[in-house]
Amino acid sequence: MRCAQPIYYTTEQLTPGWVAAICSEQGIRALSPPSSSEALAMDSIKFDRSTTARRPQKFTQLFHELALYFDGKIQQFSAPVDLSHRPPFFQQAWELCRSIPYGETRSYGWLASACGSPAAHRAVGQAMARNPVPIFVPCHRILRANGALGGFAWGVEFKSWLLDLESKNVRQYPHTRSSEPN
Numbered sequence: 001m002r003c004a005q006p007i008y009y010t011t012e013q014l015t016p017g018w019v020a021a022i023c024s025e026q027g028i029r030a031l032s033p034p035s036s037s038e039a040l041a042m043d044s045i046k047f048d049r050s051t052t053a054r055r056p057q058k059f060t061q062l063f064h065e066l067a068l069y070f071d072g073k074i075q076q077f078s079a080p081v082d083l084s085h086r087p088p089f090f091q092q093a094w095e096l097c098r099s100i101p102y103g104e105t106r107s108y109g110w111l112a113s114a115c116g117s118p119a120a121h122r123a124v125g126q127a128m129a130r131n132p133v134p135i136f137v138p139c140h141r142i143l144r145a146n147g148a149l150g151g152f153a154w155g156v157e158f159k160s161w162l163l164d165l166e167s168k169n170v171r172q173y174p175h176t177r178s179s180e181p182n
Contacts, residue, residue: 008055009047011038012063015070020045021059022052027080028062030132033154069135072169075102081136089115093127094137103170105141105163108150129153135162 007029011020017034020041035041061079068074083091096114100106108121108128115124128139134154140162144150152159 007047007052008058009042009045009049009052010054010056010059011041012056012059012066013038014063014067017041019063019066021062022047023058023062024082026084027082028133028136029082029085031134031136033134033158066135070165072165075166075169077136079136081133083132083137086130086132089123090127090130093124094131094139097128097131097137097139097142100138100141102138103166105143107143107145109145111142125150141166 005024005026007022007024009020009022011018013019014034017036018032018038018041019034020032020038021028022030022045030045030047032041032044035044065074065077065079069077083094086094092115093111096111108124109118111128112118112120112124117123124142128142129151131137131139131153134140134152140152140159142150149156149159149163
């Protein structure tokens with residue numbers, strides 16, 4: 001009989017609010033939107049508390065990097081992500097989304113083409129809508145073909161805030177821009 005791998009959780013208060021996270025031994029599996037309370041952050045991520053252990057020390061790197069990101073001090077994350085338990089197409093779309101440079105955006109159509117399925121923009125939209133680790137998989141960088149924001153699991157206002165945060169910081173680091181079109 002195969003044992004299930006251990007799953008851990010914790011919360012942390014960051015500049016934009018309380019954030020809850022779940023991880024396996026391989027990396028982060030879920031991240032809550034910043035919330036006004038620890039309880040709201042915990043309620044926003046779904047997990048079985050009876051099979052999950054609270055281990056704040058497992059999240060030191062993750063929360064340190066998130067705090068630096070929200071303060072505009074880093075543009076890339078090194079904390080590992082574990083999405084191996086998700087559908088293969090979603091994994092592919094999320095991995096390609098992670099390749100979008102900080103401060104840049106792409107369209108759902110671009111992402112569908114990059115996945116090898118140019119007509120799959122709706123499937124790509126579903127993958128982005130089900131992204132369990134926004135910011136680490138920067139689905140806020142995916143826009144509609146007309147440049148409109150489109151949806152975001154954490155709300156369009158927060159998506160706009162993240163894009164604005166990155167836009168301001170790219171001006172400080174102009175060498176990060178690429179000439180690749182949207």
